[in-house]
Amino acid sequence: MGGNAxxxxxxxxxxxxxxxxxxxIVTSADMDGRLADVYExxxxxxxxxxxxxxxxxxRWWNVGTxxxxxxxxxxxxxxxxxxxxxxxxxxxxxxxVSRAHLEPSSAVGIHHAIGLPSSCQNFDVTNACLGFVxxxxxxxxxxxxxxxxxxxxxxxxxxREIHESTIRRLHEDDTNxxxxxxxxxxxxxxxxxxxxMVLGRSSDHxxxxxxxxxxxxxxxxxHTLCVGDMDHMRTDSSGLMTAGxxxxxxxxxxxxxDFGWNEGIDRYIMHQVSNVHTKAISEALGLDPAKTPLTFxxxxxxxxxxxxxxxxxxxxxLSAGDRVLLLGIGSGLNASFSEIVW
Numbered sequence: 001m002g003g004n005a006x007x008x009x010x011x012x013x014x015x016x017x018x019x020x021x022x023x024x025i026v027t028s029a030d031m032d033g034r035l036a037d038v039y040e041x042x043x044x045x046x047x048x049x050x051x052x053x054x055x056x057x058x059r060w061w062n063v064g065t066x067x068x069x070x071x072x073x074x075x076x077x078x079x080x081x082x083x084x085x086x087x088x089x090x091x092x093x094x095x096x097v098s099r100a101h102l103e104p105s106s107a108v109g110i111h112h113a114i115g116l117p118s119s120c121q122n123f124d125v126t127n128a129c130l131g132f133v134x135x136x137x138x139x140x141x142x143x144x145x146x147x148x149x150x151x152x153x154x155x156x157x158x159x160r161e162i163h164e165s166t167i168r169r170l171h172e173d174d175t176n177x178x179x180x181x182x183x184x185x186x187x188x189x190x191x192x193x194x195x196x197m198v199l200g201r202s203s204d205h206x207x208x209x210x211x212x213x214x215x216x217x218x219x220x221x222x223h224t225l226c227v228g229d230m231d232h233m234r235t236d237s238s239g240l241m242t243a244g245x246x247x248x249x250x251x252x253x254x255x256x257x258d259f260g261w262n263e264g265i266d267r268y269i270m271h272q273v274s275n276v277h278t279k280a281i282s283e284a285l286g287l288d289p290a291k292t293p294l295t296f297x298x299x300x301x302x303x304x305x306x307x308x309x310x311x312x313x314x315x316x317x318l319s320a321g322d323r324v325l326l327l328g329i330g331s332g333l334n335a336s337f338s339e340i341v342w
Contacts, residue, residue, distance in 0.1 A: 013208025016082035022059035054275025058191035058300030070194030071156030072113035078196035090148030095131035130330030159190035191300025195308035214338030215255035226331035272296035
């Protein structure tokens with residue numbers, strides 16, 4: 001049967017959310033320069049990344065710094081911002097798409113780097129760009145049920161490897177058709193960065209921001225539209241956006257009225273892909289663009305880090321009682337909308 005899955009939380013608040021920038025800026029003009037021969041060979045003009053996607057630049061970590069280092073740094077900062085000691089954390093969830101190996105989990109290295117206790121459960125949750133939101137949902141469920149008092153959800157992404165391999169492959173494969181470039185275009189929009197969030201029990205933290213829950217919906221018939229690893233990602237960008245819009249509008253149609261999302265929302269924190277995607281989803285759901293802060297023009301598509309990274313950047317402009325709607329979607333496809341009362 002079709003329909004949305006509903007999750008409502010009654011005892012969980014967000015105590016801190018933070019973002020960590022990767023330090024090396026890589027402009028779209030830089031990438032155009034490296035791909036100039038390829039563009040000329042297939043008959044494309046430079047400037048597509050900025051003209052079509054609206055991405056001016058993205059970032060890389062310094063050589064020797066990994067996505068997991070970034071996630072650990074973000075986690076430590078979030079704990080400090082929340083005033084919570086590592087020994088108090090009962091759950092660590094790493095939601096990074098990036099990974100250096102299949103096992104052990106990336107979470108164990110992050111757990112060790114932050115100095116979390118042996119009583120702290122730790123594991124990876126990966127679900128493309130929706131992973132961080134899923135991590136929040138799992139953490140809230142465990143807090144609401146009384147299993148833990150505090151949770152730390154982290155994410156670190158590193159796009160350098162896939163950027164370098166994509167550029168190298170486009171040169172070495174003697175790409176001679178524009179469609180071969182467009183199939184790998186989305187890889188070049190990715191960015192590097194890290195984010196983290198501390199969640200705790202609302203009764204212990206009246207200063208926190210209530211996480212109310214929301215609705216999710218799966219469209220797994222579209223699982224072949226974007227398939228990739230750390231070396232190569234193949235994307236049907238047009239098909240992915242069309243299917244994503246349909247999934248999102250179906251989710252909205254079934255649950256927006258029940259949750260009161262049709263009015264009174266003060267900020268929309270959206271998964272950040274491109275200018276085209278942001279405009280399309282805003283128009284489809286009737287969202288006010290002025291209430292949608294953007295990070296993709298200067299950071300690219302940060303994957304699962306995009307929502308917490310954008311929320312952290314917007315937090316200084318939020319006031320107590322503001323309603324914040326998170327709109328997440330990930331390849332596969334899965335979508336999730338959820339509300340925070342600031």
